[in-house]
Amino acid sequence: MCLRLWFRATRFHMVISGSSPIFVATAFAYYTHHVFNWMLFLLTWLAMTAVLVSTDLLNDYYDHLLGADDLNPVTTPFSGGSRVIQEGLIPKKTIFRVSIALLVFASIIGLYLNFIFDGITILLLGLVGFFLVFFYTAPPIKLCYRGFGEIAQAIGYGPVMLIGAYFVQTQVITPAIVFLSIPFTFIGLIVGLILSIPDYEADKTAKKNNLVIIIGKKRTIILYGSMLFLIFLSNTLLLYTKIIPIWCSIIFVTVPLAVLSVRNAMKHLNDVTLFLRTSKLTLLIAALHNYLFIIGLVISNI
Secondary structure (H helix, E strand, O other): OOHHHHHHHHOHHHHHHHOHHHHHHHHHHHHHHOOOOHHHHHHHHHHHHHHHHHHHHHHHHHHHHOOOOOOOOOOEOOEOOOOOOOOOOOOHHHHHHHHHHHHHHHHHHHHHHHHHOOOOHHHHHHHHHHHHHHOOOOOOOOHHHOOOHHHHHHHHHHHHHHHHHHHHHHOOOOHHHHHHHHHHHHHHHHHHHHHHHHHHHHHHHOOOOOHHHHHOHHHHHHHHHHHHHHHHHHHHHHHHOOOOOHHHHHHHHHHHHHHHHHHHHHHOOOOHHHHHHHHHHHHHHHHHHHHHHHHHHHHHOO
16 A cells, blocks of 8 residues: 555644644743753654544544445545545555554553653543544544534643643643643634534434534534634733743734634535635644744744
């Protein structure tokens, strides 16, 4: 099997952006404690990247078994699954085995990090992460089939990733890193919400009762807009309390993109092709927010 096929199966272009909270937490650790360990950072990034890839593969595998992706007639680069199983390009058993191997790989790194540090903080965060990843779609819990998928994604993207990466560098958990995780939690939520909307009909037929199915598409857009507002509000409070440096205010250049994204979502809610613009804008907002955040932290240390 060619490497390009696995890049498609894992949606690696999204995984790279999805791991950006690791970079944010590491930069924030240097900002607050002036510590940076290359080896620990690399191990953390490798473990989290393996977890993110495993999440996508497991989601494809179980959505195939439960019929959600097979019932979806329209797919986009960001939703509807990678389709490698449906097109017979990679056997479903191979997808499952690779996903489990990646989780084992990440677990080995996590256990090593837990061993070299005092306490069981890494172990506890790892157990939370494993639960969120494996039972996101896996029976019997099936979080994303019971309205908890987007919440699980938000928790993993925000507190688990940021606090975990910060602890690896500093060996402490401070109120500052907890507060910092708030806007990133909202980012994880808006990405999960928006990427589920194009799959609405298929998910409804397959009884994949995610938040979009439960509250409806129109209310989802209202929630989406509210979460965008809370992202910028929480960042404003972080700046006001001086938890983050003034240089991080560059993230507010994404406000016009947020307004444009909400307007497009409201206008083209039922048109999958035109709604794709909102999906792209949401991912762009998330990426720019995170990388501009990193730039702000780095500049403040120069």
